[in-house]
Amino acid sequence: xxxxxxxxxxxxxxxxxxxxxxxxxxxxxxxxxxxxxxxxxxxxxxxxxxxxxxxxxxxxxxxxxxxxxxxxxxxxxxxxxxxxxxxxxxxxxxxxxxxxxxxxxxxxxxxxxxxxxxxxxxxxxxxxxxxxxxxxxxxxxxxxxxxxxxxxxxxxxxxxxxxxxxxxxxxxxxxxxxxxxxxxxxxxxxxxxxxxxxxxxxxxxxxxxxxxxxxxxxxxxxxxxxxxxxxxxxxxxxxxxxxxxxxxxxxxxxxxxxxxxxxxxxxxxxxxxxxxxxxxxxxxxxxxxxxxxxxxxxxxxxxxxxxxxxxxxxxxxxxxxxxxxxxxxxxxxxxxxxxxxxxxxxxxxxxxxxxxxxxxxxxxxxxxxxxxxxxxxxxxxxx
Amino acid sequence: xxxxxxxxxxxxxxxxxxxxxxxxxxxxxxxxxxxxxxxxxxxxxxxxxxxxxxxxxxxxxxxxxxxxxxxxxxxxxxxxxxxxxxxxxxxxxxxxxxxxxxxxxxxxxxxxxxxxxxxxxxxxxxxxxxxxxxxxxxxxxxxxxxxxxxxxxxxxxxxxxxxxxxxxxxxxxxxxxxxxxxxxxxxxxxxxxxxxxxxxxxxxxxxxxxxxxxxxxxxxxxxxxxxxxxxxxxxxxxxxxxxxxxxxxxxxxxxxxxxxxxxxxxxxxxxxxxxxxxxxxxxxxxxxxxxxxxxxxxxxxxxxxxxxxxxxxxxxxxxxxxxxxxxxxxxxxxxxxxxxxxxxxxxxxxxxxxxxxxxxxxxxxxxxxxxxxxxxxxxxxxx
Numbered sequence: 001x002x003x004x005x006x007x008x009x010x011x012x013x014x015x016x017x018x019x020x021x022x023x024x025x026x027x028x029x030x031x032x033x034x035x036x037x038x039x040x041x042x043x044x045x046x047x048x049x050x051x052x053x054x055x056x057x058x059x060x061x062x063x064x065x066x067x068x069x070x071x072x073x074x075x076x077x078x079x080x081x082x083x084x085x086x087x088x089x090x091x092x093x094x095x096x097x098x099x100x101x102x103x104x105x106x107x108x109x110x111x112x113x114x115x116x117x118x119x120x121x122x123x124x125x126x127x128x129x130x131x132x133x134x135x136x137x138x139x140x141x142x143x144x145x146x147x148x149x150x151x152x153x154x155x156x157x158x159x160x161x162x163x164x165x166x167x168x169x170x171x172x173x174x175x176x177x178x179x180x181x182x183x184x185x186x187x188x189x190x191x192x193x194x195x196x197x198x199x200x201x202x203x204x205x206x207x208x209x210x211x212x213x214x215x216x217x218x219x220x221x222x223x224x225x226x227x228x229x230x231x232x233x234x235x236x237x238x239x240x241x242x243x244x245x246x247x248x249x250x251x252x253x254x255x256x257x258x259x260x261x262x263x264x265x266x267x268x269x270x271x272x273x274x275x276x277x278x279x280x281x282x283x284x285x286x287x288x289x290x291x292x293x294x295x296x297x298x299x300x301x302x303x304x305x306x307x308x309x310x311x312x313x314x315x316x317x318x319x320x321x322x323x324x325x326x327x328x329x330x331x332x333x334x335x336x337x338x339x340x341x342x343x344x345x346x347x348x349x350x351x352x353x354x355x356x357x358x359x360x361x362x363x364x365x366x367x368x369x370x371x372x373x374x375x376x377x378x379x380x381x382x383x
Numbered sequence: 384x385x386x387x388x389x390x391x392x393x394x395x396x397x398x399x400x401x402x403x404x405x406x407x408x409x410x411x412x413x414x415x416x417x418x419x420x421x422x423x424x425x426x427x428x429x430x431x432x433x434x435x436x437x438x439x440x441x442x443x444x445x446x447x448x449x450x451x452x453x454x455x456x457x458x459x460x461x462x463x464x465x466x467x468x469x470x471x472x473x474x475x476x477x478x479x480x481x482x483x484x485x486x487x488x489x490x491x492x493x494x495x496x497x498x499x500x501x502x503x504x505x506x507x508x509x510x511x512x513x514x515x516x517x518x519x520x521x522x523x524x525x526x527x528x529x530x531x532x533x534x535x536x537x538x539x540x541x542x543x544x545x546x547x548x549x550x551x552x553x554x555x556x557x558x559x560x561x562x563x564x565x566x567x568x569x570x571x572x573x574x575x576x577x578x579x580x581x582x583x584x585x586x587x588x589x590x591x592x593x594x595x596x597x598x599x600x601x602x603x604x605x606x607x608x609x610x611x612x613x614x615x616x617x618x619x620x621x622x623x624x625x626x627x628x629x630x631x632x633x634x635x636x637x638x639x640x641x642x643x644x645x646x647x648x649x650x651x652x653x654x655x656x657x658x659x660x661x662x663x664x665x666x667x668x669x670x671x672x673x674x675x676x677x678x679x680x681x682x683x684x685x686x687x688x689x690x691x692x693x694x695x696x697x698x699x700x701x702x703x704x705x706x707x708x709x710x711x712x713x714x715x716x717x718x719x720x721x722x723x724x725x726x727x728x729x730x731x732x733x734x735x736x737x738x739x740x741x742x743x744x745x746x747x748x749x750x751x752x753x754x755x756x757x758x759x760x761x762x763x764x765x766x
Contacts (some may be wrong), residue, residue: 129444
């Protein structure tokens with residue numbers, strides 16, 4: 001079967017943006033069309049990854065607005081929502097649209113506009129994805145992260161400093177990402193001395209609230225060859241859920257959705273964890289980078305922190321993780337994040353990552369919704 | 384290629400329900416599993432069609448809640464939103480998941496919980512799909528319908544009574560649908576004397592605000608044969624958009640999304656409009672049934688009203704339309720409606736429509752989002 005290729009990509013400046021959701025989506029969409037050298041009337045399917053434009057902005061129907069703004073009508077459109085993994089779910093939807101033969105040219109644009117709302121309001125919208133009983137008890141995603149971090153440090157005898165080193169690494173990478181929200185290095189003391197948010201996690205263990213958008217153009221590999229020599233292919237992709245009620249998980253330091261989605265992706269790609277040469281993980285909280293790096297099979301359970309400590313996941317390490325700066329420094333506009341992860345891997349695989357470039361022909365993106373409630377894992381290869 | 388089959392279906396009671404969205408989704412999901420004789424752990428992909436659980440109820444992440452409630456974990460889940468055509472978009476997503484080879488057993492559950500909000504509040508949530516400028520001018524979907532109805536009657540010299548006859552026909556059909564919100568006949572005088580909502584349209588020209596859910600189980604035809612002799616196949620499916628700004632359309636009595644989506648579906652199915660033997664159209668407003676019946680090619684432009692007038696679309700006519708009672712009498716729980724349309728066609732094609740049964744081997748469902756902003760057309764055949 002013809003593999004699904006990515007022939008163009010874009011991302012907007014992430015951060016606090018003076019633009020509404022439909023403007024952000026159109027900005028990334030237009031840039032991706034230009035990057036792919038595809039005209040709007042060639043687009044057959046147009047997907048939008050977005051969690052909550054209705055809740056944040058009172059605007060729904062954004063896929064239609066985008067089709068209109070890009071002059072892509074009558075392209076079919078739909079919105080794909082999987083909370084904070086809406087972007088990964090959009091990648092899966094776009095992949096399916098091409099692999100099923102429904103579309104020979106699919107665009108995915110992921111975006112979210114959040115910073116016009118207070119951090120408390122934005123956190124509350126995100127927390128609406130939790131089980132009603134957990135929500136009523138005031139559990140938010142940061143609180144899950146704090147509880148899980150404490151359990152991880154205790155179970156695997158990891159030092160508190162190891163979490164801080166994730167923030168230091170990803171901020172360092174973000175300096176070289178022109179689209180990142182924060183382009184500044186932080187030192188370990190700054191992280192460790194920042195205000196407590198959910199003990200033991202502190203301010204610098206968390207990603208920010210962000211506006212932004214990212215876009216990708218997909219087509220069959222046979223079509224891709226007509227457009228460019230610089231494309232990448234999706235060789236494996238899978239998605240999986242874990243319990244909606246987080247406290248029902250047998251071991252909260254294991255993310256079942258990561259384990260199960262990656263098994264599907266590895267099998268489809270006929271690859272092993274050892275074959276991955278660069279990865280973007282969902283570091284919404286520093287602790288999540290440890291969990292995913294283990295549950296994806298990169299490191300033994302309880303050893304992810306050592307890999308960060310030893311520099312294995314640095315940009316010049318054996319397995320660079322979050323060369324983009326990750327959600328931590330790049331920012332986390334919910335619906336855009338999973339799309340921006342694939343943007344980074346795509347740029348790395350076609351050799352267009354600038355200062356961030358590493359030597360890699362196989363990459364992986366892991367996008368986590370909720371607190372691991374649903375996960376999409378995408379494996380990509382250079383052509 | 385293996386065609387995509389539907390091997391089981393369900394719908395809940397539509398109407399005013401004392402249940403939240405996750406309960407409604409679980410009710411339909413469990414019933415569809417039972418109908419298909421499929422166990423939850425066989426489900427590989429689980430899609431939820433829903434427009435606005437966040438806005439209506441403050442609950443997001445409903446696909447994960449459903450995976451949990453059905454014990455379908457670790458099935459991959461995502462929410463598909465295309466406003467009032469979320470159900471049709473869900474059918475397309477489910478079809479793609481099977482046709483692409485990503486899933487050999489996909490469940491789609493569409494649902495919405497609306498009646499706990501006032502009609503004004505619900506109408507406002509729906510109106511958030513319009514262009515911001517139209518929204519700020521107070522344009523809601525009912526007002527578009529009134530303007531379009533007036534234009535249609537004037538352009539095609541159709542009598543006001545013809546619109547009323549759509550309501551009379553669909554209410555009559557709904558009497559025999561045990562799941563319909565309204566199971567009562569209405570006479571033409573009642574429709575024509577009901578309160579004006581958006582001149583010339585009156586109360587009985589509009590579908591109600593509704594709670595409800597519907598579900599379908601999809602798999603490759605080769606797998607379907609292992610489960611049942613009573614399945615139907617999707618032989619054609621397509622989606623298309625029209626302008627986000629309704630007033631930019633050259634001819635508002637033509638729904639471009641219907642024309643373009645059905646062309647894709649007819650071509651895939653290798654069928655013509657004349658081959659369709661039963662259809663479910665999106666009669667959110669009576670006028671929409673005329674427009675769709677013409678734009679799908681069933682009748683010449685401007686002649687759809689005559690077909691209703693002459694009884695062609697009655698249950699015992701040449702082309703029965705909305706045997707389920709349509710959105711008009713069955714109700715319109717946004718995310719559920721497109722799923723319930725396919726439920727009805729499925730039941731007709733496998734000969735399980737009870738009092739509503741007509742003689743048909745080929746059926747079509749047309750699900751309209753916004754005011755024709757995005758449309759999905761699905762053609763199904765008996766095995």
